[in-house]
Amino acid sequence: MICNxxxxxxxxxxxxxxxxxxxxxxxxxxxxxxxxxxxxxxxNPNSIPLDPKVLNGTLPNGMKYxxxxxxxxxxxxxxxxxxxxxxxxxxxxxxxxxHFTEHMAxxxxxxxxxxxxxxxxxxxxxxxGHNVNAYTTxxxxxxxxxxxxxxxxxxxxxxxxxxxxxxxCITFDPKEIDAERKVIHEEWRTRQNAGFRLxxxxxxxxxxxxxxxxxxVIGDITFIxxxxxxxxxxxxxxxxxxxxxxxxxxGDIDPKDVEAxxxxxxxxxxxxxxxxxxTEIEIPDNDEPIIAVASDPETSEPSIHFYFxxxxxxEMNTEYFKKKVIFxxxxxxxxxxxxxxxxxxxxxxxxxxxxxxxxNTGRTxxxxxxxxxxKYDEIIKGFDSVSTEIExxxxxxxxxxxxxxxxxxRIREIERIYKNKDKSKTxxxxxxxxxxxxxxxxxxxxxxxxxYNFQTEILPKITLEDVNNLVKERFSDKxxxxxxxxxxxxxxxxxxxDEIRKILEYIKTKNIQHYLTTDTLEVSQKKLIxxxxxxxxxxxxxxxxxxxxxxFENGVRxxxxxxxxxxxxxSMSSFSFGGYSSVSDDELKTSRMLExxxxxxxxxxxxxxxxxxxxxxxxxxxxxxxxKNEQGFYGHCAKTDFETMMQLTYxxxxxxxxxxAECNKMYKLAIEKHNNRIATSETQFSDSxxxxxxxxxPRRKLYNPEMPDTETYQKVIxxxxxxxxxxxxxxxxxxxxINPDSVKQSISTYLGSLPSTGKxxxxxxxxxxxPKGVTTKKLYFISENTxxxxxxxxxxxxxxxxxxxxxxxxxxYILKIRFFETLREKxxxxxxxxxSTETDIFPISQYSFTITFDCxxxxxxxxxxxxxxxxxxxxxxxxxxxxxxxxxxxxxxTREEDLKTNIFWNNLLIRKQYYGFDIYAVDxxxxxxxxxxxxxxxxxxxxxxxxxxxxxxxxxxEKG
Numbered sequence: 001m002i003c004n005x006x007x008x009x010x011x012x013x014x015x016x017x018x019x020x021x022x023x024x025x026x027x028x029x030x031x032x033x034x035x036x037x038x039x040x041x042x043x044n045p046n047s048i049p050l051d052p053k054v055l056n057g058t059l060p061n062g063m064k065y066x067x068x069x070x071x072x073x074x075x076x077x078x079x080x081x082x083x084x085x086x087x088x089x090x091x092x093x094x095x096x097x098x099h100f101t102e103h104m105a106x107x108x109x110x111x112x113x114x115x116x117x118x119x120x121x122x123x124x125x126x127x128x129g130h131n132v133n134a135y136t137t138x139x140x141x142x143x144x145x146x147x148x149x150x151x152x153x154x155x156x157x158x159x160x161x162x163x164x165x166x167x168x169c170i171t172f173d174p175k176e177i178d179a180e181r182k183v184i185h186e187e188w189r190t191r192q193n194a195g196f197r198l199x200x201x202x203x204x205x206x207x208x209x210x211x212x213x214x215x216x217v218i219g220d221i222t223f224i225x226x227x228x229x230x231x232x233x234x235x236x237x238x239x240x241x242x243x244x245x246x247x248x249x250x251g252d253i254d255p256k257d258v259e260a261x262x263x264x265x266x267x268x269x270x271x272x273x274x275x276x277x278x279t280e281i282e283i284p285d286n287d288e289p290i291i292a293v294a295s296d297p298e299t300s301e302p303s304i305h306f307y308f309x310x311x312x313x314x315e316m317n318t319e320y321f322k323k324k325v326i327f328x329x330x331x332x333x334x335x336x337x338x339x340x341x342x343x344x345x346x347x348x349x350x351x352x353x354x355x356x357x358x359x360n361t362g363r364t365x366x367x368x369x370x371x372x373x374x375k376y377d378e379i380i381k382g383f384d385s386v387s388t389e390i391e392x393x394x395x396x397x398x399x400x401x402x403x404x405x406x407x408x409x410r411i412r413e414i415e416r417i418y419k420n421k422d423k424s425k426t427x428x429x430x431x432x433x434x435x436x437x438x439x440x441x442x443x444x445x446x447x448x449x450x451x452y453n454f455q456t457e458i459l460p461k462i463t464l465e466d467v468n469n470l471v472k473e474r475f476s477d478k479x480x481x482x483x484x485x486x487x488x489x490x491x492x493x494x495x496x497x498d499e500i501r502k503i504l505e506y507i508k509t510k511n512i513q514h515y516l517t518t519d520t521l522e523v524s525q526k527k528l529i530x531x532x533x534x535x536x537x538x539x540x541x542x543x544x545x546x547x548x549x550x551x552f553e554n555g556v557r558x559x560x561x562x563x564x565x566x567x568x569x570x571s572m573s574s575f576s577f578g579g580y581s582s583v584s585d586d587e588l589k590t591s592r593m594l595e596x597x598x599x600x601x602x603x604x605x606x607x608x609x610x611x612x613x614x615x616x617x618x619x620x621x622x623x624x625x626x627x628k629n630e631q632g633f634y635g636h637c638a639k640t641d642f643e644t645m646m647q648l649t650y651x652x653x654x655x656x657x658x659x660x661a662e663c664n665k666m667y668k669l670a671i672e673k674h675n676n677r678i679a680t681s682e683t684q685f686s687d688s689x690x691x692x693x694x695x696x697x698p699r700r701k702l703y704n705p706e707m708p709d710t711e712t713y714q715k716v717i718x719x720x721x722x723x724x725x726x727x728x729x730x731x732x733x734x735x736x737x738i739n740p741d742s743v744k745q746s747i748s749t750y751l752g753s754l755p756s757t758g759k760x761x762x763x764x765x766x767x768x769x770x771p772k773g774v775t776t777k778k779l780y781f782i783s784e785n786t787x788x789x790x791x792x793x794x795x796x797x798x799x800x801x802x803x804x805x806x807x808x809x810x811x812x813y814i815l816k817i818r819f820f821e822t823l824r825e826k827x828x829x830x831x832x833x834x835x836s837t838e839t840d841i842f843p844i845s846q847y848s849f850t851i852t853f854d855c856x857x858x859x860x861x862x863x864x865x866x867x868x869x870x871x872x873x874x875x876x877x878x879x880x881x882x883x884x885x886x887x888x889x890x891x892x893x894t895r896e897e898d899l900k901t902n903i904f905w906n907n908l909l910i911r912k913q914y915y916g917f918d919i920y921a922v923d924x925x926x927x928x929x930x931x932x933x934x935x936x937x938x939x940x941x942x943x944x945x946x947x948x949x950x951x952x953x954x955x956x957x958e959k960g
Contacts, residue, residue, distance in 0.1 A: 048317060048444035054435065055255040061271040062243030063167070065262050066435045067255040072425045073897050077156070077251020079145040081163045082436050084246075085239035087215040088138040088281050088362075093231045096219015099136040100184060101236050105143060106134075107176040109165030115825075117162055121145065122817075122886040124155060125893030136217055139363055140440060146429060149893060150253055160247075160258075160265050167245055168269045172233055181225055182828020188221045189787045190831045190854050194299040194680065197784065198485045205292035205481055206307060210283045212362050241272040246439040250428040280363045283309070289480040289504060291497045297488040298784055300676040300683075302379045304349070304386065306370040307481035308474050309361055316442045322458055326470050329406045329462065331356060331368070333398050336406075338370070340517060341389060343609075345665050348385040349374050363441070367481075368474060375672060376492040379484065383495065384503055391507050394475045396514050397468030407459050412617055416638070418452040420568040487676070526605060528614065528647045535745065536752020547909070548740040550747070554756035555728035557913065558747055561735045561905050568638045570736035571902055572645065573910045575625075575632035576729040578761035581843070583719060585698070590715045592703055594626050596670070597716050600662045603648070604655040608662060620644040624652060624724065629763035629842050630914070631723045632730075639737050646750035653727065653754050656720050658713050670705040681783035685955040688779055689791055693951060697768045722761075727751070729760025731913040735906045765843035770795045776952040783957035788860040791852050791953040792867060794945050798839055798847035802921045806891075806928050807940040808837045808847060813890065814883045814937070815851075818870050823853065829863045830855045841915060849944060860954050871945045878938030888929050895925060 056066040087098040108114050118128040134143040143166045145159050207213040249258050313320045335356050342351045349372040361367045374382030437443035486494045537553040548560040580591045602608040619638035637645040677683050694700035812835045819833035833853040840846050855863050898904040908920045921928045
């Protein structure tokens with residue numbers, strides 16, 4: 001079923017992934033327009049200035065503020081209150097009360113009693129959870145009002161007044177405190193899984209028995225249920241004070257005006273006399289590695305975590321910046337090595353997306369963390385292999401060739417970003433983290449100009465000795481921690497701490513040679529395409545409302561929407577009808593392998609590894625998607641690499657290949673991971689939901705990966721060619737920094753020339769329907785968890801049009817508010833209730849609403865009845881005036897924001913091709929919103945929530 005909010009999920013996921021890479025880079029260097037000459041960088045090595053576009057100061061009471069103008073998105077601003085205090089400052093009578101205090105900020109303040117903060121902001125389209133939120137860590141507490149409309153001075157004033165009340169005017173009504181105990185208890189319950197339990201069993205090792213190991217933020221739940229009110233107030237009075245707080249305001253505002261408002265609004269908060277000192281909690285050093293081994297019956301696979309901790313630098317000067325650059329090169333090289341080693345067949349370990357990361361472990365320590373996965377019976381072998389590679393790096397460091405490559409890659413990246421600095425449009429929320437770190441730790445945020453000038457000057461001067469000295473420093477035995485976790489299974493051989501120590505001692509004397517790369521491939525000088533195809537002929541073209549459309553002779557349709565929302569970025573999405581619904585029953589199982597096999601195999605004359613090398617330095621990517629009713633290509637590129645993206649598209653559509661060795665290796669891993677995943681109760685419940693909601697259709701069997709044979713590979717390529725290598729019926733949408741005239745030749749060459757049968761594909765009705773009538777089941781699973789999960793699904797026929805689609809969105813939004821108020825706030829029965837809706841038009845028009853939540857097993861039946869009661873109440877009375885206002889204002893606000901994003905326009909245009917009409921109501925959005933009334937939504941609730949056509953499943957834990 002196609003989600004109403006997401007037709008092209010693969011495209012959106014890929015776009016988000018690409019955006020995250022850019023965002024993380026920009027957040028790290030804090031994009032500004034600050035200009036420094038090369039000669040000025042080293043004038044004062046002990047000082048790195050703050051971006052002059054940031055207006056910063058300190059109020060008489062000690063509160064700091066940082067304000068920056070940024071007009072992306074327009075008419076929006078971020079309002080943050082950052083508190084330099086968290087769970088690590090709790091005493092033994094306050095375990096969990098830092099987090100509890102944060103919750104109380106939403107339960108009444110001086111100027112906003114009760115729930116008036118969330119209600120007021122919601123009535124202005126600023127939704128709780130999405131835009132209004134907070135979080136607590138061991139060291140900090142942060143409150144945020146995000147994407148607040150700032151066209152009204154009144155809303156700016158009110159947002160600042162909310163921060164003012166959070167800062168020092170939370171009321172702590174005794175009844176609200178006791179009601180919130182239940183909410184915190186349920187939040188604790190949601191965290192009860194294998195990962196949390198394993199963390200608690202190894203946290204003493206990670207933090208070397210320091211106070212950080214004793215304060216896990218959520219706290220001791222028995223204590224949460226019974227603490228004295230005065231202990232909560234004592235934490236608030238001790239630590240919620242202006243000298244530990246900073247206001248961060250970034251957005252489409254006048255910094256001077258906001259500064260004046262801050263000085264007026266926050267003037268009544270007094271300076272705290274004789275304040276408790278905010279001390280830093282030290283994590284003790286360890287001269288020898290600390291080792292911890294833990295198991296849990298519901299974890300999916302063995303993992304080995306290597307922590308290399310080191311002291312946080314005290315001086316944030318240019319020497320610190322230089323060390324950061326050197327360490328980034330070190331991370332790049334170690335990542336490349338380990339990827340290469342893990343990629344070898346029968347490697348003793350494998351990596352995951354998050355295998356290499358840097359994080360703070362307290363205020364005084366940082367840690368480089370390397371995580372690997374192993375097979376059940378190869379934990380010791382995997383540990384030996386990884387430890388050997390770490391020792392190899394410690395002894396010999398890196399080679400000059402590795403360093404030269406890493407430096408060249410870094411220079412190429414910073415030059416690309418610098419080149420596009422004037423075009424870049426960074427959203428306000430991504431500036432906040434840099435300013436937050438500046439306030440909390442002094443981490444400099446000098447700007448892109450400084451960063452560019454500094455790195456281009458320093459990178460050529462970095463020597464192999466610089467890098468290898470840092471490697472020896474960071475990869476020493478001192479402050480190393482090793483954590484091994486694994487399932488409790490008969491065939492899982494878990495090593496003891498003594499066995500791990502013996503391996504470490506052995507490796508110190510092990511005969512290890514210099515690293516020799518196993519990848520002997522040179523960067524291919526071959527062209528991606530040997531001979532360019534003859535450009536295709538355009539049969540028709542038109543441009544309306546800034547959107548250009550071409551239709552080619554081979555049946556390909558191209559839609560182009562130029563935007564200036566992001567710098568140097570073009571996205572592409574495409575589809576044609578067919579998908580796995582159109583394959584035969586005999587082909588269905590094989591078609592499930594299609595995406596993974598093609599992605600592992602490369603294209604044309606290039607294997608996957610060769611293609612990666614060929615594309616080095618290019619900012620162009622492409623992936624394929626084989627979905628239920630369609631298939632397509634999705635890609636992104638820089639403006640200068642558009643030709644490369646087009647060539648990749650052409651090759652994927654004309655020259656697929658299968659690399660059996662790479663695919664066999666991938667499927668061995670897939671089988672192993674599949675066998676591991678079935679261990680958890682959550683997975684078993686999810687599988688049960690899948691089977692029941694699809695009525696046990698033979699077309700929707702649970703996927704069980706198997707090793708492909710030669711015949712399977714042949715079938716895969718046959719299916720692929722049928723679905724992807726016939727251009728007829730394909731629609732391509734391009735959105736971004738693109739000029740139709742400048743790309744016309746390229747698109748004509750690579751898309752207009754694609755082979756076509758002249759006959760478009762089509763989806764088929766697989767006759768998969770949810771079960772009719774009422775299905776209710778309690779499913780029992782052996783689990784360590786003390787929670788039940790409730791799953792409710794309503795479904796039925798749907799009239800697919802703009803009004804009905806908006807009605808489903810409105811019902812989802814309002815019911816989330818209702819369930820939050822009743823099941824969480826009033827009953828304290830669950831931490832959150834998720835409501836989702838899906839609609840489909842092919843093969844039949846249908847809808848579904850899904851409601852899920854976690855709760856105590858003995859409360860599941862009662863809370864489920866409350867869900868039905870709230871729905872019945874809505875059917876009888878409809879929404880309140882307040883709920884309706886909150887909903888329409890939220891829709892208006894998010895629509896304004898969406899209209900200025902590439903994701904919105906790409907999805908809109910590709911869906912318009914898919915559905916045959918504009919489901920987003922671009923030209924008549926306000927008219928659609930006017931149809932949302934008490935009467936129409938009441939009728940919609942009666943239509944969509946039919947009690948005689950639903951599925952209700954409840955998982956219940958049983959001890960093994």
